[in-house]
Amino acid sequence: MEVVGLTAGYGRTRVLDAVRLTVEPGGWLAVIGPNGSGKSTLLRSILGFHPHRGQVRVDGVPTTGMPRRERARTMAYAPQTPVLPDGVTTRDYVTLGRTPHRPLLAAPRGVDRQIVGDVMERLGLTPMAERPLATLSGGEQQRAVLGRSLAQQPRVLLLDEPTAALDLGHAQQVLDLVDRLRRQDGLTVISTLHDLTLAGQYADRLALLSEGRVVAEGSPAEVLTTQALHTHYGARAEVVHGPSGPAVLPVRSSD
């Protein structure tokens, strides 16, 4: 996937300024940056949900002008704060991810049910499959949202803060699953992640966004530096390099 010269904003306020990114097939790019730096706006622009200038290409093909169903088979999105429909079960909700793969208004086929069952099993959602979505905990709902996007079997998966409502064990379970899918199936992943240690462990490249510009891009060890965390987050932190990648340790003020 290539993003070239992506510029976007709200009204007269520019939020993204000529953003340029490239992600190899099967690559995982984590977009990091302080609150309000434009991460969600970037994902929504890439998906074509937010007006922007510039170009987004998948396998060299511009996504602008792609028919909606083709675009939905190309890119799937798990938003940070999804709007969840009332009165649907978890299974029905995950099954919505199959919509771009089956004829309009057709009932789910055996293959759709099998893919949905498989995704729910891998995300630990099977025990709550027949429960109304509204009765799930925040973390369970977040996994259901990810399940829907995985059932879509896209080539590019865009995840906005996929671990925000998850405890550490479930966060690792979800990130491990995404990691397996990219290694086995060549799924390309672009995610935002506030947890910089998890970002450094799972993504193979990081892009640091600050005030709408990519100010650093490279391997986790290249991007996660004490200086960058100080300059762009105003944070005091040490970066420790371990076997799973860099870990970010906040340093308490001595005052």
Ligand SMILES: Nc1ncnc2c1ncn2[C@@H]1O[C@H](COP(=O)(O)OP(=O)(O)OP(=O)(O)O)[C@@H](O)[C@H]1O
């Ligand atoms: N609907 C909107 N109308 C006006 N301004 C908006 C709107 N949505 C976002 N913004 C502004 O655009 C900027 C970027 O927001 P965005 O949500 O993309 O940032 P972010 O990096 O995802 O932030 P966070 O880490 O807090 O989720 C912020 O200053 C925000 O206030």
